Amino acid sequence: MQVSVESVGNLGRRMTFSLPADRLEEQVGGRLREIARGAKIKGFRPGKVPAKVIEQRFGQQVRAEILDGMVREGFGNALREQELKIAGNPSIEPATGDDLAYVATFEVVPDFGDIDVEKLTVVRHTAEVSDEDIDTMIENLRLQRRTWNAVERAAAEGDAVEVETWSQAGDQRVPAEGVERGTTIIGSGTMFPAIESALVGLKTGDEKAVDVEFPGDWRVPAFAGKQVQVHLKAVKVSEPVLPEVDADFIKSFGVKSGDVEQFRKDIRSNLARELKGALMTRLRREVGEQLIAAYSSVEMPPNLVENEARSMAQQAAEQARRQGRKIDVIPDDAYLGFTDPARKRVLVGLLVGEVARRNELKLDPARLNETMNLIASTYEEPEQVIELYRNDRQLMNGLQARVMEEQVIDWIAERAQHTEQPLSFSEAIRQ
Numbered sequence: 001m002q003v004s005v006e007s008v009g010n011l012g013r014r015m016t017f018s019l020p021a022d023r024l025e026e027q028v029g030g031r032l033r034e035i036a037r038g039a040k041i042k043g044f045r046p047g048k049v050p051a052k053v054i055e056q057r058f059g060q061q062v063r064a065e066i067l068d069g070m071v072r073e074g075f076g077n078a079l080r081e082q083e084l085k086i087a088g089n090p091s092i093e094p095a096t097g098d099d100l101a102y103v104a105t106f107e108v109v110p111d112f113g114d115i116d117v118e119k120l121t122v123v124r125h126t127a128e129v130s131d132e133d134i135d136t137m138i139e140n141l142r143l144q145r146r147t148w149n150a151v152e153r154a155a156a157e158g159d160a161v162e163v164e165t166w167s168q169a170g171d172q173r174v175p176a177e178g179v180e181r182g183t184t185i186i187g188s189g190t191m192f193p194a195i196e197s198a199l200v201g202l203k204t205g206d207e208k209a210v211d212v213e214f215p216g217d218w219r220v221p222a223f224a225g226k227q228v229q230v231h232l233k234a235v236k237v238s239e240p241v242l243p244e245v246d247a248d249f250i251k252s253f254g255v256k257s258g259d260v261e262q263f264r265k266d267i268r269s270n271l272a273r274e275l276k277g278a279l280m281t282r283l284r285r286e287v288g289e290q291l292i293a294a295y296s297s298v299e300m301p302p303n304l305v306e307n308e309a310r311s312m313a314q315q316a317a318e319q320a321r322r323q324g325r326k327i328d329v330i331p332d333d334a335y336l337g338f339t340d341p342a343r344k345r346v347l348v349g350l351l352v353g354e355v356a357r358r359n360e361l362k363l364d365p366a367r368l369n370e371t372m373n374l375i376a377s378t379y380e381e382p383e384q385v386i387e388l389y390r391n392d393r394q395l396m397n398g399l400q401a402r403v404m405e406e407q408v409i410d411w412i413a414e415r416a417q418h419t420e421q422p423l424s425f426s427e428a429i430r431q
Helices: 021-038 051-082 131-144 193-198 247-251 260-295 302-322 334-358 365-376 382-391 393-415 425-429
Strands: 003-008 012-018 086-094 101-108 121-126 147-150 160-169 172-174 180-185 207-213 227-241 417-422
Touching (some): 012 051, 021 051, 051 101, 086 302, 101 302, 121 260, 121 393, 131 260, 131 425, 193 227, 247 260, 260 334, 260 393, 260 425, 334 393, 365 382, 365 393, 382 393
Antiparallel strands (some): 012 101, 086 101, 147 227, 160 172, 160 180, 160 227, 207 227
16 A cells, blocks of 8 residues: 655644555455345345346445445554554545545644653542431432422521512613512522522512622623612512431332431442542543643644634533523634633643553453443443443443543552542532
């Protein structure tokens, strides 16, 4: 196979390579003969379909499939032959004037020089799940299942208040006519803090006006940056009623026996899984920050950074939409605001890959299975989730990449200069 490579900038490469025509025809012919032996086509006996008919019916599809495989194989062989380490996905197009010649444009991994992880200083956080953490979780579960009883007393922290509101912002009344009605739990932060706190002490039927200073970026344009008089009327005040932690309550969370000790054991297991993920996130950030500080001067592949920045901009827009913000179109240059964090993310990713390659680190199957089982255990039918991963190549590839990254992060942290810092469970999971 003929291969030529030219540089396009410091990290860009343009590779031209050609595929052997005789091998292509040999593979296509072999595949068509294989199809012919079992093809069922009306008017012909099985195994007796003429080669010309097989070619007409299946030739184009077979040729395309085999050619696609040969292009990917040829490109991979060319990379190894030229000792190139690719960064990101290549663009491969047919070359002009030659059916079996292709041009691949891509970026390569920069030269990081010596990667001495023992020079890094890493803080490794530790934490455990305590009985108090389990008690807190049970209280949270009780809150999730609470019911409400209407009361005649004044509203207090934790009460639900059904409230009617209208506001005066200068000459503008919002709404223009009538009132807006909603319900908030005092202390939940559902309403603007100054409004929510003003509900404390109101009884059903009580009215009150409160002056509120809204920030300049407030989501209601008519109120943004203004002092607004908000009129409140408590329509209904209700207090929470928490369920008892009895067998029925426990069974409602999937513990068929209704046994409180089994319930606590399951909660401990769930919290331990959450804690493990949180500690890994902290460790990934710690190691990442050290790698960024040590190798920030190394040039990153510009296209790879731009693609990552665009992806981050898209994710930020989706998150904003989920939070109720209206975003119709993402500006084409929105990614520019994400360039610096994208560059850091690319830098860490490439360094982690280089550490794995140079130290011949391999994916640990036991760790992969453990992670897959942990993910599956959060669903009602764990076996189905595991089967889904095993049958979906894209899902499995993503899981393998995640587990491999965690392995390398652990490997780096173990060899770096590190100190341990104990945290409580609540501190550890607070990102």
